[in-house]
Amino acid sequence: MSERVTFHLDEDRIPRAWYNIAADLPAPPPPVLHPGTHQPIGPDDLAPLFPPALIAQEVSTERDVEIPEPVRDIYRQWRPSPLRRARRLERALGTPARIYYKYEGVSPAGSHKPNTAIAQAFYNREAGVKRIATETGAGQWGSSLAYAGAIFGIDVLVFMVRVSFGQKPYRRALMETYGARCVASPSPETAAGRVILERDPNHPGSLGIAISEAVEVAAQRDDTKYALGSVLNHVLLHQTVVGLEAMAQMELAGDWPDVLVGCTGGGSNFAGLVFPFLGAQLRGGRPVRVIAVEPAACPSLTRGRYAYDFGDTAHLTPLTKMHTLGSTFTPPGFHAGGLRYHGMAPLVSHVKELGLVEAVAFDQLRCFAAGVEFARAEGIVPAPEANHAVRGAIDEALRCREEGVSRAILLNLCGHGHFDMQAYADYLAGKLTDQRYDEAELAMALSGLPSMPPP
Ligand SMILES: Cc1ncc(COP(=O)(O)O)c(C=O)c1O
Numbered sequence: 001m002s003e004r005v006t007f008h009l010d011e012d013r014i015p016r017a018w019y020n021i022a023a024d025l026p027a028p029p030p031p032v033l034h035p036g037t038h039q040p041i042g043p044d045d046l047a048p049l050f051p052p053a054l055i056a057q058e059v060s061t062e063r064d065v066e067i068p069e070p071v072r073d074i075y076r077q078w079r080p081s082p083l084r085r086a087r088r089l090e091r092a093l094g095t096p097a098r099i100y101y102k103y104e105g106v107s108p109a110g111s112h113k114p115n116t117a118i119a120q121a122f123y124n125r126e127a128g129v130k131r132i133a134t135e136t137g138a139g140q141w142g143s144s145l146a147y148a149g150a151i152f153g154i155d156v157l158v159f160m161v162r163v164s165f166g167q168k169p170y171r172r173a174l175m176e177t178y179g180a181r182c183v184a185s186p187s188p189e190t191a192a193g194r195v196i197l198e199r200d201p202n203h204p205g206s207l208g209i210a211i212s213e214a215v216e217v218a219a220q221r222d223d224t225k226y227a228l229g230s231v232l233n234h235v236l237l238h239q240t241v242v243g244l245e246a247m248a249q250m251e252l253a254g255d256w257p258d259v260l261v262g263c264t265g266g267g268s269n270f271a272g273l274v275f276p277f278l279g280a281q282l283r284g285g286r287p288v289r290v291i292a293v294e295p296a297a298c299p300s301l302t303r304g305r306y307a308y309d310f311g312d313t314a315h316l317t318p319l320t321k322m323h324t325l326g327s328t329f330t331p332p333g334f335h336a337g338g339l340r341y342h343g344m345a346p347l348v349s350h351v352k353e354l355g356l357v358e359a360v361a362f363d364q365l366r367c368f369a370a371g372v373e374f375a376r377a378e379g380i381v382p383a384p385e386a387n388h389a390v391r392g393a394i395d396e397a398l399r400c401r402e403e404g405v406s407r408a409i410l411l412n413l414c415g416h417g418h419f420d421m422q423a424y425a426d427y428l429a430g431k432l433t434d435q436r437y438d439e440a441e442l443a444m445a446l447s448g449l450p451s452m453p454p455p
Pocket of ligand 1: 111138140141230231263385
């Protein structure tokens, strides 16, 4: 095996098609339902929110979905992203494991999110859309869509979860630099936000609330659509450039992962890395162990119920079957803002139910410890969300050390933490604590799940 650290692909190796796992699944995922009729929704139900091309991708079962040339052209600004062997981290851990990371922090916004933001803005521009409303947690998605809006000449309005709005002023400045407008959510600008502010003027916000606000704005105006940075099938589809490139890079390395690790908020960076590998496995290729790492303070995959639920707090979205903590659940204000979502992507939930992936949940202090260890060995400061994947990979590498076996571990280092240095400063000063959700609140949120007619 080569002693190389970075496995580069040339620009012409940017994938020409996204990979759609729906083509290879042994059973299709449950349908998305209309909240009133409980019948499967059709394209007309989604038309107020999304352009036709994205609605078609949402239900497509074609294995390869062509990436439009204008999208590939913009991908060239940062893709193919590097895949590196974490040799220094391996040495620091004293592990026989071979640790690789796919580094998505090289994108203009600093994470995997532009992979779908560019595609979504492109299809919206093709459909003549002038304005897009969206939500953002940590600000990674908002700044990615703001960047995509600048490229395609679309106005972007971002509802940013209030707790992150306070924690990350420079993310907001980045969105504004790209030309977007960013407001703290819950906001007085929508009916959904006003109802919550009346009850609690200091409400910390949640992704579920911010989604309600953005959907409400989009549904009201013909020239405005909505965009989501995670969860939906088409978002996961766009992220598969990550895994497709990683497969080619692992071949360059003359190696193949035994274990894949990704963090899960709504599931998009995780699916982006693992779905192409799982697809190969489902078509008879080499099996791979897949681990989803989520925050213990918002553990949808490990503590949630697999049930039909709304994607947002005000119940404006269709019903999807997913692992959910209940749409009214408000997670505590821990630092990985991008992981503070009550639900999980229906496709990720489905592959979990099929037994194709495992899930674990970690507290934030152990994740920051892993991020600091990674930074000191590899030089890159991971985003707090990515620290969850780093923790998962380090734990697997330490298991290799205990067992005296060498396995190849590939993690998705989905973003850098350069806008999150306050969180690191707090961690280093001993000011961060592990946040616990309120069990009573979880029970209450789960008891409010929509009641469905028997199948
Ligand atoms: C860096 C980073 N990682 C992960 C996530 C979680 O989203 P997903 O699970 O869709 O990748 C976010 C969301 O904002 C993020 O900014």
